[in-house]
Amino acid sequence: MIRVVLPAHLRTLAHVNGEVTLDLAVPPTLRSVLDELEARYPMLRGTIRDHDTLQRRAFLRFFACAEDLSHEPWDTPLPPEVAAGTEPFLIIGAIAGG
């Protein structure tokens, strides 16, 4: 079970509270997590990855286990703690400050 933390605006859009949990084949990757997330919550399509290019939107970042995964290849396996569900996969809006 993969735990995914969405930014507040996307939680509202997907009508979810708190974390989202996904069941995925092991090992999960950035691509498989986002594919499943968009399949479960199609209203999120285009909000995390561009509709046409499927590239990460410029102002979003991916983190897990205190590591920045934003620039990793899409098929990079996620850390074992994420695969085991002990750590969440974080999708974060990039904010430089107030």
Add this chain to the structure above:
Amino acid sequence: MSKVRVLVGTRKGAFILSADGKREKWDVSGPHFAGWEIYHLKGSTVDPNRIYCSQSSGWFGQIIQRSDDGGKTWFQPGTPPGETKTPDGMPKGESNKFSYDVSKETGAPLTTHQWYDGTQHPWEFKRVWHLEPSHTDPNLVYAGVEDAAIFRSTDGGQNWQELSGLRGHGTGPQWQPGAGGMCLHTIILDKKNPNRIYIAISAAGAFRSDDAGKTWKPINQGLISQFIPDPNAEVGHCVHHVAMHPSRPDTLFMQKHWDVMRSDNAGDRWHEVSGNLPTDFGFVIDVHAHEPETIYVAPIKSDSEHFVPDGKLRIYRSKSGGNEWEALTKGLPQSDCYVNILRDAMAVDSLDSCGVYFGTSGGQVYASSNAGDSWAPIVRDLPAVLSVEVQTLA
């Protein structure tokens, strides 16, 4: 008894303001889509319960929302509540997808336009500025977008296709962004002639289609813009808004960057009607519901000072189709006021005594139930208002 429903888009959500025909006591609903930028909401004239909404964010992109019950509940058209997948298991959510037409079949329209520094720059989709539902079919709706293009949906906003003849117009490489971006902000559908569509782009100018959006003609003759290399150019004018009375589809009124303009031949030729306005810079322009020669503008001090002049919030009305203007001030602040009124933030209702509404960058929405003679705020403290539309309900 008649009712009115005012649809307000703001920097941080949508609000719906409702009243009976007296327009004295208002019910305020919202914020809907709290925290998101709502550039525009507009209801169908065929089915007033059908409302389209443009929800967007610099972080998360473009969302199209739709209500089929007058704004009580909302959904993304491709993704009805509780129904998240197609029968074959594929996800929906196509309603957010605005892809420029690059197909060879339609001529693979241009891919670059002029950037601020004069170089060519790729077309990049950013957001929907304006939604214009059809006068005949509630499932037919047009979207004006940044970077400038017009899209059409024939299935209630589920899928969008570009009308690529506009972006493919030969002048495309000369179009350039205004200060707010290269936006297609105005779409006017002619009730009498379904093949005729007017649009306007900052900063390219106004265009007209007479074949339902297949081909387009620039209609900017008579516009003079001193801030561009050729003040009389065919395109490159920063048109801020255009308005038309449905009974006179050949007469158009325009608030240009500077200058208030008028055309009586469907945009083929324009002439200035700024007359005695204190400043002819501004964004909004609108026409009285029952008097096609009565028009409204909100003069703004200048292109570098986007607020009302002299600290006074004044709407100007001309009952002669321009040139002769009177200030409307009753009920509006006449000191220490420095708000702006953006291009889509004025609307009129069609009750017997025409109501006029506008919203400000300070979060006020003002209403007049007597064609502008006097005003009162419906709300004073919303987020900055981006757009105001009104529905007159039987």
